[in-house]
Structures are given as structure tokens and as C-alpha cells.
Amino acid sequence: xxMIEVRGLTKTFGEVAVLKGIDxxxxxxxxxxxxxxxxxxxxxxxxxxxxxxxxSSGTIAIGNAGIAFAGGTRVRQADVLQLRRQSGMVFxxxxxxxxxxxxxxVMEGQITSLRRPKEEARERAMRxxxxxxxxxxxxxxxxxxxxxxxxxxxxxxxxxIDPQLLLFDEPTSALDPELVxxxxxVIRELAQEGRTMIVVTHEMKxxxxxxxxxxxIDEGVIVEEGPPEQLFGSPKQERxxxxxxxxx
Ligand code: ADP
Ligand code: MG
Numbered sequence: 001x002x003m004i005e006v007r008g009l010t011k012t013f014g015e016v017a018v019l020k021g022i023d024x025x026x027x028x029x030x031x032x033x034x035x036x037x038x039x040x041x042x043x044x045x046x047x048x049x050x051x052x053x054x055x056s057s058g059t060i061a062i063g064n065a066g067i068a069f070a071g072g073t074r075v076r077q078a079d080v081l082q083l084r085r086q087s088g089m090v091f092x093x094x095x096x097x098x099x100x101x102x103x104x105x106v107m108e109g110q111i112t113s114l115r116r117p118k119e120e121a122r123e124r125a126m127r128x129x130x131x132x133x134x135x136x137x138x139x140x141x142x143x144x145x146x147x148x149x150x151x152x153x154x155x156x157x158x159x160x161i162d163p164q165l166l167l168f169d170e171p172t173s174a175l176d177p178e179l180v181x182x183x184x185x186v187i188r189e190l191a192q193e194g195r196t197m198i199v200v201t202h203e204m205k206x207x208x209x210x211x212x213x214x215x216x217i218d219e220g221v222i223v224e225e226g227p228p229e230q231l232f233g234s235p236k237q238e239r240x241x242x243x244x245x246x247x248x
Contacts, residue, residue: 003026006023006060009021009057011045011053020219030212031197032198033210035217040220046089050167065085085114085161085163087164090151090155090158106129107160121160151172152183165197168201172184184203187199223239
């Protein structure tokens with residue numbers, strides 16, 4: 001059964017239609033990579049899935065939570081919270097709370113959003129920091145960590161609420177080249193463990209490696225989708241060919 005079903009998702013900012021009817025289906029344990037030019041709506045799509053933006057219309061179902069959005073109709077806050085809890089988001093960069101240690105950053109959502117007892121949250125946070133190779137940096141503040149380490153804390157934080165789905169929005173694009181690899185390694189391991197993930201990235205080699213399916217988005221629509229071999233090897237659409245020739 002599909003873990004994620006998105007139908008007819010649109011998002012309009014003022015007069016500007018940024019997402020123009022996105023349909024997505026994702027099976028449990030599969031990795032979807034989203035590529036596309038800057039400004040095409042990739043971040044907006046992830047933000048809608050995490051309900052950081054309220055979609056203008058369409059439906060989103062993740063796990064056992066779901067909402068039908070219809071322009072102007074209010075959605076219940078309880079439904080928003082439940083849907084939001086289904087996914088953990090890793091942002092481009094610098095999204096940790098600066099005044100909290102790595103450990104506190106990974107504990108925070110567990111306490112505020114899941115109401116987990118503090119000790120339990122601490123234990124879980126330490127396990128996740130170990131998982132991303134940062135058990136010795138638990139008491140460091142973000143400014144004391146490299147960009148790659150901060151992103152790994154971000155990954156631990158995204159996982160801390162035990163989400164069904166992990167969302168990565170260009171997790172390495174703000175990093176110096178030598179730090180990219182350590183972050184991709186963690187994401188690759190999560191993919192191998194069978195996590196369900198949606199990854200927006202410009203790292204095409206990585207995309208080809210981890211993706212079960214790739215989607216190219218341009219101007220708020222899905223231009224083409226398919227398995228990596230097909231999308232990279234023999235793209236069907238001229239727009240896909242153009243995008244790939246510019247980026248590779
Ligand atoms: P991508 O992540 O593919 O680069 P985005 O989803 O960030 O693209 O943005 C898509 C378009 O939506 C851009 O034209 C951007 O300017 C616009 N946009 C994004 N967020 C907002 C917002 N909060 N208000 C107005 N316009 C926005
Ligand atoms: Mg973006």
C-alpha cells in the first residue's frame with residue numbers, strides 16, 4: 001500500500017501559482033528524488049508535505065494522516081499537527097536552534113511535539129547522534145560544529161519524532177565540497193535501511209544511486225518521472241534533456 005498519496009496539489013502565493021497540480025505516490029521504504037531548476041517549486045512542495053505551507057488545494061495523505069485542502073476552507077489544527085508529525089524535514093542549512101546544544105536540538109521536538117518524558121527524549125537523542133556519528137559532540141552548540149556536522153544533527157533531529165517519512169531539501173547545497181560526502185553517507189545509510197524518503201538534490205551521482213524513482217519538476221508541474229536509469233539514460237522530454245545537459 002502507498003504510504004504517501006498526493007493528489008492535485010496546488011499552491012498559490014498571491015497571484016502566482018507555484019505548484020500547479022502535483023500528483024505523487026510513494027511506497028513504504030522507497031526513495032524519491034526530486035530534481036529541477038531553481039524556483040521550480042521543489043522547496044514549496046516539501047514545505048506543503050510538512051504543512052509548513054498550507055496548500056491552496058489538493059489532498060495529502062501520509063501514513064494514517066491526511067487532509068483535503070480547498071481554497072479558503074479552514075483546516076483543523078489537530079489534523080495539521082497529525083499530518084506534520086508524519087514527516088521529519090532536513091533543511092538546506094543553518095536551521096538548528098543556535099542557543100541549544102546538539103543534544104537539546106534533537107530532544108526539543110520529542111518533548112514539545114510528542115510530549116516524551118525528558119529522560120526518554122535524551123536517550124533517544126543520544127542514540128540518534130551516535131547514528132550520525134556525533135555522539136562525542138552532544139554538548140556542542142551549532143556554531144562550534146562544521147556545516148556537515150550541523151546537517152547531521154539536523155538529520156538526527158528530523159528522525160527524533162519517529163516520522164514515517166524523511167524530507168531532505170538540498171541538504172548539501174550550502175556545504176563546502178569536502179563536507180558533502182559525510183552528509184550524503186548518512187542519507188545513503190538511511191536509504192539502505194529502508195526509510196521512506198523524498199530528497200531534493202542537485203547531486204546527480206548521488207541521486208542516481210539512492211533513488212528508486214526520480215521526478216523532474218519545472219514551473220510547478222511534474223515534467224517527467226521514472227527510474228533513474230531511464231530518466232538519466234533516455235529522458236523522454238526535451239525539457240528533461242535540457243535540464244540534465246545544463247547540470248551534468
Ligand atoms: P525551488 O525550491 O525549486 O528553488 P521554491 O519552492 O523555493 O523553488 O520557489 C518556487 C517559487 O515560489 C519561486 O518563484 C519563489 O519565489 C516563490 N515563493 C516561494 N515561497 C514564497 C513565499 N513565501 N511567498 C511568495 N513567493 C514564494
Ligand atoms: Mg529550494
